[in-house]
Structures are given as C-alpha cells and as structure tokens.
Amino acid sequence: MSSFKKIIPLLNRIVVRKIEPQSKTTSGIIINKTETQTYGVILEAGPGHIGENGHNIPLSVKVGETVMLPDFGGQKVKLG
Numbered sequence: 001m002s003s004f005k006k007i008i009p010l011l012n013r014i015v016v017r018k019i020e021p022q023s024k025t026t027s028g029i030i031i032n033k034t035e036t037q038t039y040g041v042i043l044e045a046g047p048g049h050i051g052e053n054g055h056n057i058p059l060s061v062k063v064g065e066t067v068m069l070p071d072f073g074g075q076k077v078k079l080g
Helices: none
Strands: 014-019 038-045 066-069
Touching: 014 066
Parallel strands: none
Antiparallel strands: 014 038, 038 066
C-alpha cells in the first residue's frame, strides 16, 4: 500500500495525469501515427499565487480540465 493518500499541490502548482495517445480504434484498427502533442487531465490544483498586495490570484484552470503539456519541464512522480 502506498504511503501517499493524496498529493496536495501548493500555491500555483497542479498535478496532471498524462493521457496516452490512442494506438488502436474501437473497431481494432491499429494507428501508426503518433501524436506530436501531449495532453493531460488535471487531478489536483493549488489555491493560486499570492500577489504583491497579499491577495490570492486564483489559477485559470480547474480540476478535470484537459490541458496540453510541454515536452520539457514538469516533475514526474511515480506512486505505488
């Protein structure tokens, strides 16, 4: 059993699960073309960034939204 119950991001961080591109259609046809773009679903989002005046600036994304991921950056985390 994993020692982590839930990852809670701080400030303007988010937790994203990468969506693997489809390699086969529902009818069973194998797709050779690999997508150049990487997509993910937001699992958790932090409360936002604290501005210069001390007020919270909320994130522009919400849990459950699909986002495009860059090829660089981010931190991979493996649980379990």
